[in-house]
Amino acid sequence: MSFANTGVGNWRLDWPVSGGRRVASAQLKTAPEDFRVSEVFEESAERATPSGSNGVAGEGEHLCLYIEKTGDNTEFLAGELSNLAGCRSFDVGFCGLKDRHAVTRQWFSIYRPGMMDEDAALIERVSEHWPVRSAYRSVRKLRRGDHQGNHFVIRLRQVGAERDVIESALARLKAQGAPNYFGPQRFGFAGGNLDRAVHIDPSTLNRRSGQGKRRGRGSSRAGGGRDGRKNVLYFSAARSWLFNEVLASRVADGSWRSPLSGEPVDIATGPLWGDGGTSAGGEAEQREREIVAQTPNLASLFLTTRMKPERRPLVSMPRNFNWLWLDDGSLELEFFLEPGQYATTVLSDIFELEDMSLGHHNKQHG
Structure with missing residues (x-):
């Protein structure tokens, strides 16, 4: 399987799943009550x-x-x-x-x-x-990531597959977790945020606003105003997409749950690219640099920025994971995820999800 970038305007936005294929289809967010999230703090x-x-x-x-x-x-x-x-x-x-x-x-x-x-x-x-x-x-302001995580209760409707097949896949998910991909919504429609990222002047990400005003989180390395905030969004999309590409290669060869030599922590992680690229060494560094080098138009964004390289776990592990089949044939799932992990990403490891809320949004704005 090739992981080379296919070019601006044709980005990969669907990555390999842990079981080789999704075993079922389902409808998500038919009504707001089907997707309940409670922040744990x-x-x-x-x-x-x-x-x-x-x-x-x-x-x-x-x-x-x-x-x-x-x-x-x-x-x-x-x-x-x-x-x-x-x-x-x-x-x-x-x-x-x-x-x-x-x-x-x-x-x-x-x-x-x-x-x-x-x-x-x-x-x-x-x-x-x-x-x-x-x-x-x-005594202090709440900031991103201060919470311990999120508790989800999600109802999937029109579930299409044999129950025993789904039960087996859910048991596997409970035991080993799912690849911790960033969701496709981060990249914009058809990867539009990535298209815009390749046209960012990287030096603008280091400019500080001259307005003398206090800045919100996420703007400290971007020029002031709306354009600066957009640049941060596009830059974040590029960083997330490169992480997904590295994770995809690890899922494809089955190494996504075990750390490689050179990883700076004792769990399997992938790079959030930054100044100097990656904080990994050895086999992990070589592999990550080879994958990122396949997309030079994104890799070049990080050559002049001051963003410190970080690591992100490759595994999203739902805790207290339980499920229940309801009388109408829908499936209710309950679990807890740590900050920065996404319920739809976890469920997409098993289900081909149809987000029904997208139709509601289009009707409201049509």
Whole structure:
């Protein structure tokens, strides 16, 4: 199997699965209630008591709200919280992006120093738009990856395959996990984000905004403004695609669950490319450099940036993984994933998924 890039505008966006092929088909997100995500954040439990005079637990300058949403994406809700609280958008923090076409519960922090007496009123205003399931005060802002992970309850409909075949595949998934690919949505329609990445001036990724304003996360290495944020998006897509290519080669030869010589940690990992390429040595480094070299138009992005090379696990291991066949023939799955791992990627190792929410989105915007 060849892993060479096929060129701009023709990117590979579907990678090998662990079993050699997907054994079943299914419909995903027929309704938002079919995809439920709850953010797991241990600090919230630690702050449950004692309560302050306004009924909100804990102390600190940040009010943290556990909000349930349906039909809104995370960044939109963060912007609305900024408006309701009368603060800057930068003063609203969250741990990760959650699906729009789903029922999700996640934490947001709002910087409100000296305003504890007004917390109850703000919570009431927010509750007029979204249910607030819990609240506490914290000394620090929530940032990406602060949470312990996400708990999923997902219902698949129109499941097409023999049950014993699916049961066997699910048992394998529970035992060995799935390849930890980045999902195709990161790369844009038909890989459009990758097409744009090859035209980025890499030097713009090192420029700092001259506006003198505080920057949000992810913008510290990009020029200020909307173009800078887009460049970071395209750069991230390039980095993620190169990781997927390395992982694909390891899945193809069956080495994706065991570390190669030269990997800097004792689990199987792949490169998030950066300045100097990879932090691996030995066999792992040689293999990774050979694969990345097959796509020189993306590899060249990293020659002048200051992005430190990082590692990402090759295995996504769902914990507390259980499933149940329902009376209508649908399949309900429940599991926990660590931050940066994707439920649809895990399920795509077994199922050819048809995302029904895409049809809903097209109807809304047609």
